[in-house]
Amino acid sequence: NAGVTQTPKFRVLKTGQSMTLLCAQDMNHEYMYWYRQDPGMGLRLIHYSVGEGTTAKGEVPDGYNVSRLKKQNFLLGLESAAPSQTSVYFCASRTGGLRSYNEQFFGPGTRLTVL
């Protein structure tokens, strides 16, 4: 099992460009999450999904869109990148229900720089 994988690992964008980050998991997990991590701020939830075809907003959703067309994939899109979106992005997934919490498994991260 590969676990949770993310592509790309690094990316440099210019302001206004768009891109999509791909997260894939092979553990048949229902729940998937996108976080960003900035120095001194821990992990902040951008969007998440509780199952195929569903998405919901997290703490910092502005400027991002997501899609979960297949259970194993969760895409994070930036339509018009801004320097404030320079960050490290982590994807995570977990099994279990809404009230039976299990640990999240994290991908290796994508380092994005917006110039």
Add this chain to the structure above:
Amino acid sequence: EDKVVQSPLSLVVHEGDTVTLNCSYEVTNFRSLLWYKQEKKAPTFLFMLTSSGIEKKSGRLSSILDKKELFSILNITATQTGDSAIYLCAFSGNTGKLIFGQGTTLQVKP
């Protein structure tokens, strides 16, 4: 608004020291509190705590939750340089989400 606060934000110790990391929370609908260790890349799971007063232990690491006073501590005894990392705590409610604290950066010097 749900909030998780960790202290200290950074800590420098020498090998062999014992450290205590703190995590306090103000949240609604508490379900569990989780601790993660983050080295170069992705966070890795350490503990999940759901009940007060029951210590979870793994080698030199241990953690306990106090649901009355709304905090958790993570203890590391006989620290080693390999313990250098960011330690994250996170709260889980009944929405399927995790709310993370800012993290504590621990540096263990030889």
